[in-house]
Amino acid sequence: MTVNNLSIVLAERPTDDIVPGTTFAQKITPAPTPADLKDGEILVEALYLSLDPAMRGWLQDTRSYLPPVQIGEVMRGASICRVLASKSKQAAAGDFVCGFTGWTQYAILREGSFEPSSNYPGLRDPKDMLSVLGMTGITAWVGMTKIGEPKAGETVVVSGAAGATGSVAGQIAKLKGARVVGLAGSDAKCKWLVEELGFDVAINYKDADFKQKLAEATPNYIDVYFDNVGGEILNACLARAKEHARFVMCGGISQYNTSKPQGPSNITKIITMRIKMQGFIVFDHIKDYPKARQELSQWMAEGKIKKTEHILKGGLQVAEQGLVGLYKGTNTGKLLVEVKNPDEPPSKL
Ligand SMILES: NC(=O)c1ccc[n+]([C@@H]2O[C@H](COP(=O)([O-])OP(=O)(O)OC[C@H]3O[C@@H](n4cnc5c(N)ncnc54)[C@H](OP(=O)(O)O)[C@@H]3O)[C@@H](O)[C@H]2O)c1
Structure with a gap:
């Protein structure tokens, strides 16, 4: 039949x-x-x-x-x-x-x-x-370990932090000894990021005082920004970039559904703060998949990455x-x- x-x-x-x-x-x-x-x-x-x-x-x-x-x-x-x-x-x-x-x-x-x-x-x-061992986890691994390269004590900000990619990216930055600030769209997500995943701070970007909270959470400015969303949040992070910051351009979800995407008005911060901003597509890194999976799998087994x-x-x-x-x-x-x-x-x- x-x-x-x-x-x-x-x-x-x-x-x-x-x-x-x-x-x-x-x-x-x-x-x-x-x-x-x-x-x-x-x-x-x-x-x-x-x-x-x-x-x-x-x-x-x-x-x-x-x-x-x-x-x-x-x-x-x-x-x-x-x-x-x-x-x-x-x-x-x-x-x-x-x-x-x-x-x-x-x-x-x-x-x-x-x-x-x-x-x-x-x-x-x-x-x-x-x-975690598929596209989103490997994207987080590539973006954080090969482009962002956070060092111990640096400040890392991750947008889309409670999503599949962002949640792993932030945890990898924690593993590297960074201080990690997550940005997400609800208080419940922020609670999960801090209490379950071990982020140092999480901020609801829908709060009216979001920019002030971001400034308070990044007193030494941002060393690494892992961008999943683009738009106004990217703009706010450009304003908080430290000299020689690395901006990992992973995604721009806030702009995907509009026929009139908005560019960041703080673009000249790339020059004045000498920011290195790099986009990437995970499929270009297929030769790294075995190493990424090995590390991610081990970190999961050790309880260092939760999902x-x-x-x-x-x-x-x-x-x-x-x-x-x-x-x-x-x-x-x-x-x-x-x-x-x-x-x-x-x-x-
Ligand atoms: N470069 C690459 O090779 C590559 C590969 C995979 C994924 N990506 C990118 O990585 C990003 C995350 O992908 P994912 O698969 O892990 O999805 P995800 O983060 O699990 O889900 C998307 C999340 O984006 C947030 N979001 C939606 N609209 C938003 C807006 N207007 N402003 C701010 N946040 C918004 C939502 O969380 P909130 O509740 O926090 O708003 C939503 O849960 C996407 O931009 C995707 O395109 C790139």
Whole structure:
């Protein structure tokens, strides 16, 4: 019997915010079967889908580090999957892998488009393949250890601090002996950052006196700023930069949904404070993934890095609303959609 495969495709490019029910559409096709596999391929079912701020950029028909998703194409995305059948030596039926399935229930993945769980040393929870040991954790590792390079006693400020990337970036800075100030969008997130993750200070950037609190929290100014958000918060951190500060430009989520992005008015602080400001894309650092995963895995095992996931139930149908929520700060830690409960038996295709 043919099994249906639900996919979410791009229906219309948004100009500003993603519009649930308009930007994306549901599409049902027959699921692939083991008979469709060629050598070097695996048939998988998605268990958890990653929702990432960058997805808004992938909807934009503009020059970037990846081509835009085309109208009618399955939305790009990475999932943790269970292997249902395999013609690859890299993974056997029953294994967990992480791969670029797109927003779909079932997919065939070719070697090179998935990573077997053996690539993740010390893996205890398959969800970590999309969080601490996956793209967001490695992004934090690259940005902090290769670009920010905080030294003991320096002041590090992290925006988007209670998110998947920021929460790991701040903890790495603590491991390096820095004094870490986290910026996040609610008092509950700030409490989590200080009480659970060990940040020295956390400030709710929505407070009316945010700039004053930032100044009080950075009496010796900022040595390293790890930017996940851009906009007004970046501007405020430029104003607090110390001479020769390093600004790690990881993301600018506050500007992703507007057709009229705002640049920082304090831009000349880069000159007067001799700031080194560097952008990066994690995919350029693929050769560092094994080292990053080794260190992150060890730090987790030692209890030096803690994590949390925000899991949306309801299958792929809730992914677009979930993605909208990411830009409103609904998540603490890594945002995932549960496509299928891993405790359920594997599908028979
Ligand atoms: N360069 C790279 O290779 C790379 C790779 C991965 C991710 N990134 C970037 O890293 C950043 C974090 O990504 P993530 O996957 O870890 O997501 P995340 O931080 O887990 O989730 C996004 C968070 O951004 C905050 N936010 C949303 N709108 C905001 C606004 N207008 N102003 C300030 N904060 C806002 C929200 O928290 P609040 O409640 O605190 O507002 C939300 O929870 C993103 O900018 C992403 O594009 C870059």
